[in-house]
Amino acid sequence: MTNDELCFLPATELRALYQLRRLSPVEVAEAVLARIERLNPTLRAYVTVTPELALEQAQAAERAYAAGAAGLLAGIPLSLKDLTVTKGIRTTRGSLLTADWVPDDDAPVTERVYAAGGVLLGKTNTPESGWKGESTNRVVGSSENPWQIGRTPGGSSGGAGAAVAAGLGQLAQGTDGAGSIRIPASFCGIFGLKPSYGLIPYWPGSAVQSLAHVGPMTRTVRDAALLLDALAGPDPRDRGSIPPAGNYLAACDGGVAGLRLGWAPDLGFGRAEPAVEAVVEAAARVFEELGASVEPVAPGWSDPFAIVDTLWSSGMAASRPDFEQVRALLDPGLVKVIEHGQEIHGVDVARAEVLRGQFYEDVRRFSAPFDLLLTPTVPVTAFPTGQDAPGTINGQPRSYLGWTYFTYPFNLTGQPAATVPAGFVAGLPVGLQLVGRFRDDATVLRAAAAYEAARPWAVERPPAR
Numbered sequence: 332m333t334n335d336e337l338c339f340l341p342a343t344e345l346r347a348l349y350q351l352r353r354l355s356p357v358e359v360a361e362a363v364l365a366r367i368e369r370l371n372p373t374l375r376a377y378v379t380v381t382p383e384l385a386l387e388q389a390q391a392a393e394r395a396y397a398a399g400a401a402g403l404l405a406g407i408p409l410s411l412k413d414l415t416v417t418k419g420i421r422t423t424r425g426s427l428l429t430a431d432w433v434p435d436d437d438a439p440v441t442e443r444v445y446a447a448g449g450v451l452l453g454k455t456n457t458p459e460s461g462w463k464g465e466s467t468n469r470v471v472g473s474s475e476n477p478w479q480i481g482r483t484p485g486g487s488s489g490g491a492g493a494a495v496a497a498g499l500g501q502l503a504q505g506t507d508g509a510g511s512i513r514i515p516a517s518f519c520g521i522f523g524l525k526p527s528y529g530l531i532p533y534w535p536g537s538a539v540q541s542l543a544h545v546g547p548m549t550r551t552v553r554d555a556a557l558l559l560d561a562l563a564g565p566d567p568r569d570r571g572s573i574p575p576a577g578n579y580l581a582a583c584d585g586g587v588a589g590l591r592l593g594w595a596p597d598l599g600f601g602r603a604e605p606a607v608e609a610v611v612e613a614a615a616r617v618f619e620e621l622g623a624s625v626e627p628v629a630p631g632w633s634d635p636f637a638i639v640d641t642l643w644s645s646g647m648a649a650s651r652p653d654f655e656q657v658r659a660l661l662d663p664g665l666v667k668v669i670e671h672g673q674e675i676h677g678v679d680v681a682r683a684e685v686l687r688g689q690f691y692e693d694v695r696r697f698s699a700p701f702d703l704l705l706t707p708t709v710p711v712t713a714f715p716t717g718q719d720a721p722g723t724i725n726g727q728p729r730s731y732l733g734w735t736y737f738t739y740p741f742n743l744t745g746q747p748a749a750t751v752p753a754g755f756v757a758g759l760p761v762g763l764q765l766v767g768r769f770r771d772d773a774t775v776l777r778a779a780a781a782y783e784a785a786r787p788w789a790v791e792r793p794p795a796r
Contacts, residue, residue, distance in 0.1 A: 334365060335498065337359050339498045339789075341501065341554050342557055346407070349392070349396050349401070352396070356406025360408055361386070364382050364386075367453075367499045367500075374474060374493050375471055375473065375474045376497065377452070377453045377456065378455065378490065380452060384451055385408070388448070392405040401448060402446065402448035403447040403448070404448050404449035406450060407502055408502070409451065409501065410452050410490075412454070412457055413454040413455060414461055415440055415441060415454075416535060417437060417438070417454065418436055418441070421433055423470045423471075425456070425461070425470055426459045426460065426468070426661070427469050428661075430470050438534055439569070440545060452499070455493075456474045457488065457489065458489075459661065459662040461511060462647060462662065462665045462668060464511065464735055465489065465716075465718060465719055466486040473717050474490045474493050474716075476759075478496070478793040481716055482518075482714065483518065483715065485514040485518035485519070485713065486511060487511040488515050488548060492518065492548060495550055502547065504562070505523065505546060507525040507742065508539050508542040510709070510738025513764060516708075518712070518759070518760060519760060521549065522549050522555055522752070522783075523547070523750050524747070524748075524772075524776070525546050525738075526544060526747050527769070529573040531544070531545040532565065532566035534569050535568075541642065542639070542642060542743070543742075547562070552583055552751075552776060552779045552780040553780065559579045559776075560579050560580055563575040576770065582774075587621050590622075590623040591623070592702060592705055594612065594705045595627075595629065595704055596612065596707065598737065599630050600634035600736055601724065603709075603711070604724060606756045606757075607707055607712065610753050610755070610761045618705075618778070618781075620785065621782070621785055628704075630704075635690045635743055638683045639743065640733075641675055643732065647665065647672050648668075648673045654673075664719045691745075694744050699768075703768075703774060703775065705766075706737045706764045708738065708762030709737065709762060712756050712759035719731055720732075748766045748775070749764070749765045750762035765779055
């Protein structure tokens with residue numbers, strides 16, 4: 332097996348081979364680190380690489396397997412998003428203001444990765460403070476989409492998406508405040524899960540924490556479930572964190588026969604580009620072959636973007652009380668968001684929360700008859716690197732987050748939502764979104780795994796070599 336083949340082996344397969352002593356965690360770590368060294372100068376998926384730590388952890392994993400004491404992620408190469416704090420490891424947050432920041436603490440996610448025996452390769456790129464759905468910042472520049480250099484991998488977990496797609500780590504952790512796991516997973520042709528709100532603890536907190544989810548980005552569904560099993564569960568630092576509902580890897584079994592699914596190409600406020608919608612609808616119909624019913628539905632919801640915009644912009648403004656002193660060091664697009672946020676009043680935020688509750692009730696009532704809702708993940712394919720947004724969709728202009736209208740509704744509701752690769756348009760990946768009922772992550776994973784078995788995508792590899 333070549334080094335590059337090792338880089339694309341799923342984490343679940345690596346674990347099995349490690350247990351049989353047919354493969355060494357050190358050998359795999361060295362192969363992935365070599366691939367990062369070769370490809371990262373082009374892709375800029377990683378901001379910081381930690382080879383010494385990775386090899387130390389791989390050696391520890393090898394000893395743990397020999398002793399029969401290996402943790403859930405022992406020897407598995409993985410990355411953390413550069414918004415996630417890591418004690419002793421540079422965490423830039425995509426900002427010139429924290430370009431050399433080395434935290435004194437680990438996030439709960441970091442602690443759990445270490446406790447499970449994971450091999451930390453480094454920190455992946457993000458826009459400043461995760462403010463947009465594209466991954467350009469003034470610290471390292473733009474991440475590139477491995478399917479086509481010159482196209483964005485999306486954001487804000489764009490470095491993670493590019494890394495996983497290009498074989499620069501089996502597992503990646505992302506965060507999602509308006510689609511930031513699902514957008515890059517869709518653009519990069521991988522699996523991404525925004526779990527139920529609070530299932531993976533989020534700390535340190537932020538001014539947009541009520542929208543933010545932590546979740547896995549992987550090449551296979553079962554790899555995501557494995558990572559979710561390692562990371563899920565409450566932590567006292569996050570008062571909104573919740574316990575897991577069973578074993579998520581086991582939940583991937585069972586199929587979808589008898590499930591009732593709603594196919595919604597339009598939630599009521601925007602459709603995908605026609606070529607994207609055609610690919611996604613064909614993917615949705617695969618569930619009929621697997622024994623589920625798929626019914627076209629039209630939710631007809633009012634666009635909740637004003638709610639998202641109020642919470643997001645005011646939160647970004649609140650996070651920068653020193654705005655006038657640091658304005659010149661901030662991303663120009665973020666400056667505009669903060670300026671807008673400064674014009675929002677407390678009563679506007681309170682009203683947004685009232686409207687959020689009403690929107691959740693609309694979604695809950697409409698979704699109740701269905702086990703899952705299916706939608707496009709993103710209405711377009713990857714747009715040019717460095718743009719904050721795609722500009723127009725179906726001829727209509729869209730603002731900085733307004734183009735993510737299939738993803739941000741479910742940050743408001745906190746429901747689990749995943750994206751699976753549906754196919755390609757002009758050589759660029761397209762995703763199908765699976766939205767589950769309240770806290771029903773298990774059904775999302777089970778359906779995604781069934782789809783993957785019927786239409787496997789991990790055999791597809793981007794041309795980035």
